[in-house]
Amino acid sequence: MKLSSLFIIVAIFISNTIIGQSLDDYKYVIIPAKYDFQKTDDQYQLNSLTKFLFEKEGFITQFDNLEMSSEIAKNPCDVLTARVNNTSNMFTTKMVIELINCKNQKVLITEEGKSKEKEYKKGYQEALRQAFESITAQNYNHANADKSQTSIAKSEIENAKNAAMEAAADAVEEAVQEVEIIESTEVEIPEEIQVAEVEEEIVEIEETLMETTSTSGFINNFKDLDQKGSLLGMPTAKKLYAQENRMGYNLVDSEPKIVFQLLKSGKEGVYYIKDRSGTFFKEGDKWYAEFYHGGHLIKGEYDVKW
Template sequence: MASVTGMAQKQLNDFKYIIVPKKFDGFKKQNQYQTSTLVKHLFAEKGFETAYEEDLPMELNANRCLGLTVSLVDDSSMFTTKTALMLKDCQGKEILATQEGKSKEKDFKDSYNEAIREAFKSVQTLNYVYSGKAENSAPITVSFANDVKDTKKPKNAKSMVEQQATVENQSFKDHSPKHSDFTKGEEKRETVKQMATREQQSYVDKTPKPSNVKSSNSKDQLKISNAKPSNDVLYAQELENGYQLVDSTPQIVLKLKKTSVPDYYLAEGDDRSGTVFMNEEKWYFEYYLGGELVTEELDIKF
């Protein structure tokens, strides 16, 4: 791992942005232990323009070479958190690697905070001033304009008009394409078929008729009138794959898991399991109790 040298200082000044991942490698969740927000804050405090990897400014999105991507090098053991910060350019070349920060704090959030701040001391010693060099080395754009030149018509190209005017022969032939009155059969499909002879009298109307069949997801089919009214207000707390609903105690009443259908969740409680869904701007909980379907109206605050 390269150390922080005078050359690294000079190279660092060539870049305007620090790109911070919302989830560092090795972590299961975004901003776990507040690592991403801490790293972004430290670089911003040092004078860098910072941006999350999924939310780049227009200038950086057009030219990724304006920025360096920071990664967290995690070499932690069971009892010690060990981390270092590494900066790479748009081609994956390592520009700077900090010293390793260490912490023996038992709480992960506290230990990563302490270790990252210690590692960042390597950057604190540098006098960063953006030189503007990266803006002058934008990606080369290749233009194919004027690559195709006009070509001469072949000498033997067949003329649309063939004519001869001599004393012996007088002739004129026009080979230009003629407009056709032919129309596709699909366009002349009959919508009415009828027969009127002495032997047969018939009339069949094939014009498309409007259908009275309604879509299966029509809101008119979801009228709920026998729902039990809600007794308490439930507050939704977001989880990784859904929500948990708690009352004012606070006690967890239900856990909701997302499905592929909007506003439709699989619900689990202490002694009940079913579905929670929205219908006509109201939330309902449906489950089976003793073989009978029970519908409860819920008052949920998100």
């Protein structure tokens, strides 16, 4: 009797952990912008971290608050939806990841990730990473996934175009108002400063204002310059990962921490760097960030996974 009870318990555990379908059968993962236990979208950057971890394994991902691409819409049963459950108690942060298929079946339920960190963000992220180890252990076959998200991005460009133009118009209007205030302010200019230099500074202010569209999440990695104007310790060919949003992309590092926020421009392969007077662009097979800092032109090379 005891042996049969033990067998039933083990059988239930196995069925709750993995349904038996291989993750290799799926190509896409939909990430909720807000999990049930969160108060705001991407609270503690858990949703961005989930997206980053799945992309690192080779899946093609998309947030659920964006219109589904035509490719995903045509292949709904190639899609998994990631669900993160918060099973924390008073002393331990606990997270479990569930992967749901188009038939609302649980294809995979991870082991419980745990953290003793008291700070919410660190604790949630540590527990999520630990839970994700169950997915990494499945050895997802990257050959079955189209690593490039180009087809998805193209189908979403038109959807974002009107919103981007609207936001840009608002930004230009705000910029004009700021420039009018600047130009109407009386300042005492030393005689040694030439009029041409003052005009050039005003132009730079206008360009910077016109490139700014909303509150900043930009993280400044460029602080120290040597006498020649080059960056001290600037990481070259640094690996970044692109996360698409309504206005363009966030480029994040492996933590993931936002390094650049890119705004779409009218040119292919060229983006404005939010909160910087500069651009992020492609030359040959390489991507570069180029902007002015402290009166010097800064240019750095990056390896970007789109």
